[in-house]
Amino acid sequence: EAQVTQNPRYLITVTGKKLTVTCSQNMNHEYMSWYRQDPGLGLRQIYYSMNVEVTDKGDVPEGYKVSRKEKRNFPLILESPSPNQTSLYFCASSSTSGGGRNEQFFGPGTRLTVL
Amino acid sequence: GEDVEQSLFLSVREGDSSVINCTYTDSSSTYLYWYKQEPGAGLQLLTYIFSNMDMKQDQRLTVLLNKKDKHLSLRIADTQTGDSAIYFCAGWYSSASKIIFGSGTRLSIRP
Numbered sequence: 001e002a003q004v005t006q007n008p009r010y011l012i013t014v015t016g017k018k019l020t021v022t023c024s025q026n027m028n029h030e031y032m033s034w035y036r037q038d039p040g041l042g043l044r045q046i047y048y049s050m051n052v053e054v055t056d057k058g059d060v061p062e063g064y065k066v067s068r069k070e071k072r073n074f075p076l077i078l079e080s081p082s083p084n085q086t087s088l089y090f091c092a093s094s095s096t097s098g099g100g101r102n103e104q105f106f107g108p109g110t111r112l113t114v115l
Numbered sequence: 116g117e118d119v120e121q122s123l124f125l126s127v128r129e130g131d132s133s134v135i136n137c138t139y140t141d142s143s144s145t146y147l148y149w150y151k152q153e154p155g156a157g158l159q160l161l162t163y164i165f166s167n168m169d170m171k172q173d174q175r176l177t178v179l180l181n182k183k184d185k186h187l188s189l190r191i192a193d194t195q196t197g198d199s200a201i202y203f204c205a206g207w208y209s210s211a212s213k214i215i216f217g218s219g220t221r222l223s224i225r226p
Contacts, residue, residue: 004157035216040123042203042218043158058213090157104214106157 002027006091006107013081014115021076021110023091031094032074033058033104034066036087043090049074081114088112119217121204126223133191135220137204142185146207149178149189152219153200161202162189196224 004025013019025032033048035058045058049068063085065077074093078085091107118140127133139147145166150158164171164178164187171178177190191198204217 040218042119043216045213048213092157103160104158106159108155108157 002105004091004093004105004107006089006110008110009108010111012113012115015082016080019078019081019112021078021089021091021112023074023076023107024072025074025091025093025105026072027093027095027105028071029093029095029105030071031096032068033092034064034074034076035090035092036060037090037109038087046076046089081112083114086112086114119204119206119215121202121217121220123218124221124223126225127194128225129194129196131194133189133194133198133222135189135191135202135204135222137187137189137217139185139187139204139206139215141206141208141210141215142182143208143210145209147178147180147187148203148205148207148214149176150203150205150216151200152203158203191222194222194224198222199224 007022030051034046035043037043044060046064047058047066049055052068052071055066055068068074089110092104094104121137148163149161151161152158162173162176164180175192179188201219201221203219205214207214
């Protein structure tokens, strides 16, 4: 089954404790992206990757890091989480940069709470 | 800069039509999308429209695009309880090589 998986689905942590949210897709997609969803703000792009070893900042990259060492994986790293990073996070992938008719496939989301 | 705006809430009676509206600022958007997010799940593409089209119909869904007013709407005919979700309008902006999402409209269905 074609899918994007994220782990963990729920995470409660404390300020300053490094964490990683994993994302994996099995569709051989070149493009992958991380979003955060906050009430009333819709989805805001954190980072994206056009292909292996190619990553770039989205609209809200501060406090986050990513890596793309393999095509299928695109982990999101919070080196020193802060309470304002409490949010719902989505990973997405598509066969191109997401434009045109190409559909972005979304993971199920990771709800992160930073105390 | 690019922006996509939607109202946050809509409540309709079961069986009625729902109309969700969206406005966007950047006329360079070539594709416009409607995504659906059900509770506890990620977003799924519902339908899309190319910027040179005015209307697209797909079963109970009708998408209308008014390029002059930069207005996009999604009409759901015969709304059912299973249509309860958050609906996101989004536009592909080739100038920025990215998709911009609206804030989402939460559709609730009254019996």
